[in-house]
Amino acid sequence: MGSTALGGGAPARVGLAPKVGSSSVRVRASVASSPQKQHSPNTSGVKSGEEVRIAVLGASGYTGAEIVRLLANHPQFRIKVMTADRKAGEQFGSVFPHLITQDLPNLVAVKDADFSNVDAVFCCLPHGTTQEIIKGLPQELKIVDLSADFRLRDIDEYAEWYGHSHRAPELQQEAVYGLTEVLRDEIRNARLVANPGCYPTSVQLPLVPLIKAKLIKVSNIIIDAKSGVSGAGRGAKEANLYTEIAEGIHAYGIKGHRHVPEIEQGLSEAAESKVTISFTPNLICMKRGMQSTMFVEMAPGVTANDLYQHLKSTYEGEEFVKLLNGSSIPHTRHVVGSNYCFMNVFEDRIPGRAIIISVIDNLVKGASGSESCAAPIVEEISTGSSDNSDFVGLLQGRDLLISHAQ
Template structure:
């Protein structure tokens, strides 16, 4: 693959995830962005939609029916939930797909209908989809036709908990997740609660008791543990543009200690380029990973005997979306996972 050029299209190129994907992929030596698709902005240049990308020499935005799909090898999907499965189902079968929506994450189509309020229009494609949490599904991702990138919250949560659930170090019926994300996690569509005057200088929970990422987290934890898992998950909107932090409260299994959790996580990610278990006593923070593809995880003993606290933080648009999509691309095409993702976090 060293000298190969892979021609890529971006579906939903006018959204935040699409923009970050373009920003990262534009510097990838093997990617040629041949089509930028955004129905509502068709005919506009990339500079008109995203002035920060004005220096890139890329084609104007178009609709899907204007694309010469014979000149596309892989499609990155940045479409809203509920529309991605319809658009992706219409693509030629030879095109590989790396989707950043929720439409191919749930393995059971009935769960999709229950949590996303509508039937899945392409249930047969779910059989071809691989869950795209790179650090745990590399082998399956390599040969996948469709890779369903995890949601931002599930990425942060699962990176912290999958090794612990698999090793049965925590109780599977007593997991409490307090999650916070920047407003970009809600997308670029104008919404009243995302206005600066309403979201700024405040903190508010949403999706209490029934957030759509719950079944995705329970699905993957259950597969790792080999038993059903139930979680309490409450997300919060934080007054920042990007970033995500999850504080996870767990009950330890048997005589397990917080030190055992730390050891399990350190071992699981010993060779991971982007997942770092921070040194004991250090506290993960969103500003330590901002703009990067890194995930920082910390483990702390609770003052309540038999319990521990695990903290995980990512940039929701990079490791939580576009960065992980590009990491999956690298795995699929045999490149080093870090290619075009080497940038360090922005600080301050």
Template sequence: MSSKIRIAVLGASGYTGADLVRLAITHPAMEIVALAANQKAGQAMADIWPHFAPYRSLPRLVRADAIDWGQVDAVFGCLPHAASAELLSTLDERIRIIDLSADFRLNDTETYGEWYGVTHPAPHLLESAVYGLTEMARPRLADARLVACPGCFPTAALLTLLPVAEAGLIRDRNITINALTGVSGAGRGLKEQNLFVEISEAAAPYAVGAHRHMPEMEQELSRAFGKPVAISFTPHLLPMNRGELETIIVELADGKTLADLRACYEARYAEEPFIHLLPEGQVPATRMVRGSNHMVLNVFADRVPGRAILIAAIDNLVKGSSGQAIQNMNLMFGLPETMGLEAAPLFP
């Protein structure tokens, strides 16, 4: 490209927005021209995020309605559900949208209303929205005007389940997902249950049987199996800043083996820059991917015949959110998919 892609970030004062800015700063083809955060308008990013102290040249935060949209080529929506769609639906069609909220992930407005408790603000945009699970969406991203980035839990779960579901290696029943996540997944808002004293030296499930990512996972799995699918999903909050680990129990299809699962992953992900099947017996851990856009996974035999255990780890703020969003943007604008995302995981 002859010039940089001028981007705006809505919700730049949240964890997701700030991590997107962190990644965008060093992206060679992106220029940050606007940062919005209504409640923090007028402040510099370094005023609310100390790690941006060396980057005083970043635009100051403004209200979204103060952005000069004529200077923007692409916008990243890091706003809560409903607020995101309401604003993004008003933008000129010239501007390409990468939305990180839940507003455009679900195809059905009734399902959206049931799980999010509001009427969808922009149902007319749903038909054109591309579900941006990058590795599964590449053919549609180049021409997409609006990309709905998956939630962090669906990202790890679907990248693990879709290849073996589409290959007919697992059954469409009794899929159980247990997920562990860092506290950043709950957002930056002040919540009593997220105070240090509440979460330190503790682990607890939340949104048991009713997490809003469930219909998103069921929608995509139902498409893969060609029939309605219901899953069991339980997230757990751990006393760590970032990271996500999912343990998934599945039933093997008749005549299928653990070797078939490994062969499927090896074939599907052999050339993927960010998805990695670990050597046999090696257990995925969040420390393997912290701060990066990578995902690691592996398969294990269950002691119950006919079942398998699938384990995957991602960084919830990168591959599960802002990194995947930039990966999608790269493909939307014809850039190398890995551009700006080449950093290795941070350890220790």
């Protein structure tokens, strides 16, 4: 049987974002995928003129810069505090020149940060450093942690995979995993949200609905995933130098990548039984973008078209998850700089099996764009509204442009 995809049509157009409603959102020269729907800031759940005050911890990293870009362009968010210990005292525009025109506070060390005038915190610090810092933050703050420090619910499993004991187990009990499309209602009532990892986002978005519907078997799931170099962070590492990675592809973490327990946690909850996967990550010589190729065995009587139709109906109301049509193959270049996840389902040449390809931008949908998981909890600061669909879209960058200058 030949390899065919389900569903004609082309991926979303990449171009300049239009004006929003009667007023234009303030943007700086860049490109992004154009969304299907446009929303005025006045249609969001936030009251007109009301300001949500934000602190960004670890703002000098790639993830921090993406969050700053999204929030600084939002009409009702105001960044009040930005920390970066190594860059303390510097202007943010000197660290990331593509954001030099934004009105932002200077960077300060975490120990010098003043949270008295802040409503919510986005923590973009390295893994293993956030538990004690978050534990010391004022209790009234809403928090989104973009490290891996609160993603694993089992603190013993965390210790096994991260090499040290959990330093804030009492906080782990209240942390909510922030995969927005799957757990939006739970996120709404959370004070602390654990932002998903990039690989887990690209894998769980297609597989969780299929497992819940019992359309695929949970045994023998094989995942081949590839990421741009920005996924390794901004820190200087010899293995990530251009001369080390250029003109090649590099497998790593073959038996022990730390995203494996996070993926298995989500898939196991969907299956209501233990799920074990085969997962191989690869580093590609490109700045950003991620592709996960998943090989699955279908349940008896299930076809690849059944998988496609179920995913299509599951995400029909979700702005940022799109099933491509026909034989269209998702490519990372179609989602770079956007908050979209593009996916498609293909028949495998092996009877009874299917291949699912999912692509995201590892820095946006795989990290800072998924800060939309904070939309429900941040929204409560301003309104207490239970309808956050428009608010989520604005926070995710629906009306924003992104710079490739970094």
